[in-house]
Amino acid sequence: MSEKKAEKQTLERDLDVQREMMEGEYQEIVIVGGGIAGLATSIALRRMGLQPLVLEGSKELRVTGAAISLAPNAWRALETLGVAHKLTPFYAPLNTMVFTDLSSGKTISTNSLLNISDDLSLRSVHRKALLEALAEELPPTAIRFGSKLSSIKNLPDSSLLALHLEDGTVIKTKVLIGCDGVRSVVAQWLGLLQPVHSGRSAVRAIAVFPNGHGFTKNEVYQVLGEGTRSGFIPLNDKEVYWFMTYKSHLDQDADLWKHPELIRDTVLQRIEKAFPAKFVEVVRKSDLETTSLAPLIFRYPWDLFFGHVSKGNVTVAGDAMHPMTPDLGQGGCSALEDAVVLARNLGETLQKDGRTEFDEKSAEEALKKYAKERRMRTAGLITGSLLSGWLQGETGWLVKMIRNTILYRYLFSKLPQVVDYDCGKLPVIGSHS
Missing domain, CATH: 3.50.50.60 (FAD/NAD(P)-binding domain)
Structure with missing residues (x-):
């Protein structure tokens, strides 16, 4: 130069x-x-x-x-x-956490959260x-x-x-x-x-039950097994937040990320025969506007x-x-x-x-x-x-x-x-x- x-x-x-x-x-x-x-x-x-x-x-x-x-x-x-x-007036306190082993179908632990103040x-x-x-x-x-x-x-x-x-x-x-x-x-x-990628991905959504879901509002329900951790939490009488984390490679599901209907259907195919019926029903009721899939990242x-x-x-x-x-x-x-x-x-x-x-x-x-x-x-x-x-x-x-x-x-x-x-x-x- x-x-x-x-x-x-x-x-x-x-x-x-x-x-x-x-x-x-x-x-x-x-x-x-x-x-x-x-x-x-x-x-x-x-x-x-x-x-x-x-x-x-x-x-x-x-x-x-x-x-x-x-x-x-x-x-x-x-x-x-x-x-x-x-x-706080619109969301119930969560005081119980229930874990179910997918392989046996048995409840393996129920943890009370009542030792945290209600407020x-x-x-x-x-x-x-x-x-x-x-x-x-x-x-x-x-x-x-x-x-x-x-x-x-x-x-x-x-x-x-x-x-x-x-x-x-x-x-x-x-x-x-x-x-x-x-x-x-x-x-x-x-x-x-x-x-970096944690080696897992997560699906999240809100399920909507127009006539009410009937679940206990104060309970966190989780299912563990087969490399997955899944669960749902009632938000109110008609809506339930659910999630699933599972092992994955980065970009493994990239073709699904922008397609909520495919995300829901893929999860249903994965869980329909193995998971409890109530969890399957929650996933089936997913509001597609709230459904997302993303890799889990950490520092x-x-x-x-x-x-x-x-x-x-x-x-x-x-x-x-x-x-x-x-x-x-x-x-x-x-x-x-x-x-x-x-x-x-x-x-x-x-x-x-x-x-x-x-x-x-x-x-x-x-x-x-x-x-x-x-x-x-x-x-x-x-x-x-x-x-x-x-x-x-x-x-x-x-x-x-x-x-x-x-x-x-x-x-x-x-x-x-x-x-x-x-x-x-x-x-x-x-x-x-």
Whole structure:
């Protein structure tokens, strides 16, 4: 390359940087992703007087999907966010968990969940209802739909970041929070390893019984065996959330992912002769609009310790930080924890310094504290989920023995301690413009 050509390219880069510094809007805090983690984080920050902007790639709120189980830790976070009261009256507490061995057809364990307080009991709720309840807490201008992040750049001689969107928009920010899911652009920028396939996939759906289903509303029913873990949970008198996880190769069922009817029929073919009749009937009644199939993805727990969960004024939350398998039902719960813990650390830093705005040092300090607080907790949840999924999905005699003697008799008795987690309250830092 000639010297003149190199000088020209350098000049063009310098001009691009200057243009970015001069052009584009400024937002002190930007959250990428308008799912559970992104909406909850925005609410938590706004409750302290901050004004984050949520960038959501889709053109509207992503309310597709079936249901989500929320444990006491999630309800504590939702109470802090002022949202819990919108949901608890409509969903019955779950107080019993029944496991049936598919090979024998016998009930092998019934675990009571009554030792968790009624106000914070495990409940399964419609995913749509949770997202809408969160979104209602935000003003219309808080979420900018159709705004998909394409790249992140550091601006020279500045603590600001330049966020480039696919539509050509450039937004400058002091604090960037990635809540953009398992394929997070922000996580990639931080240098976190790509999440990996767990070797299993999951089907989820809501079954609708127009005349009522007749199942016990407070019971979680599960079937284990033949490399699968399946179950259903009544949501109300007419709707039942059901799921199935099974061994698979990545992309094994790619031809089914966008075809809900084929997903349902494939599951029916698999279970019709072997599964209890009531489970088959639940699957047959699936609402196709809620039916989905996806590979189960997780992040290696050690990546949370050796990778950059935060770097300078950038961090991640929710699935962007700690994607995990659903075997402890803690994916959405831990995302809600993240929101409160992250906002609390940011707020406490401002409060301690008597500031109304972040500078480079204060933002970095707050995000480091957040990352430190979340590493051990989320790494443990990922590990526990993987172990629980393996024990409940295998059929060998040794695994069954371990499952029946250790998982159900010991580990499940400790589950309330895992989910009865308090992520804390939010400080009051006054108005913030």
